[in-house]
Amino acid sequence: MDISLQQVEYRYQANTPFERLAITDVSIDIPRGTFLAIIGHTGSGKSTVLQHLNALLKPHKGKVVIGDREVTGAKKQKNLKEIRQKVGIVFQFPEHQLFEETVEKDICFGPMNFGVSEYEAKDRARKAIKQVGLPEEILAKSPFDLSGGQMRRVAIAGVLAMEPNVIVLDEPTAGLDPRGRKEIMEMFHALHKERNLSTVLVTHSMEDASRFADQIVIMHSGKVYKRGKPREIFSSPEGLIELGLDVPEVVRFQHKLEETFKTKLGKTCLTIEELTEEVSTQLKGGMPI
């Protein structure tokens, strides 16, 4: 399912004295199977963009096209339920939304609310719990007897059990330790690859954006400041540094190297492993790089 935001503008508390322009003239295309990362300072409009992706917010100007549905602020929209099912959002600290007495009931809640039978929902819960790397026995436990990291995974399993076509992640690793962050991001990466699941990630981590995304959007003051492939964004990150966004040395170095390979060899190395292999092959061959 493709999603496209076309010149979208959104104002909070519109037509009141407290009106606040949050985003304006935002155009973003998310073709099926894309892994898009959205980066930007606090208040730059990232969460506002995310909430347009499943019609939680409707634009005051412009339009959002989600699959074959068009969402505008002007018309009253019917059947947004279908969109909410196809585009799953993992909000920040999703574990705060767990409330059922068992993990299984919590995971089944969303699908059953959308009309899936109890039998089918339980089957989905078993699959989803495996996908997030937890043992099936945990389904019988209370979510409140789990660790913070496990609760996060259970909440993510609840979104996966909806079997969405697109998954939208608002800082999914916030507050986790480095190992937990790595495991969760690798899980989303695997889901994206195995199921061709379109993934939209809001993150403050340049490393994660650089490593997992195939497209990056930089938001600044409610607008799209820059968009491109990680290599294009990070190989000359001066603009980002001017905005005060911190681009770690290792990310700059990796993309600078990739850029060099691309210009010198007409080759693109997509992962750090491919890059390392390419460097060692070139060094063995005596080629100065």
Ligand SMILES: Nc1ncnc2c1ncn2[C@@H]1O[C@H](COP(=O)(O)OP(=O)(O)OP(=O)(O)O)[C@@H](O)[C@H]1O
């Ligand atoms: N409910 C709201 N009412 C009024 N203004 C809001 C509301 N939510 C966000 N805003 C304003 O809209 C602008 C964009 O906010 P948004 O939450 O989209 O930014 P963000 O980039 O996601 O920030 P963060 O990284 O802190 O989550 C900001 O100026 C913010 O103050």
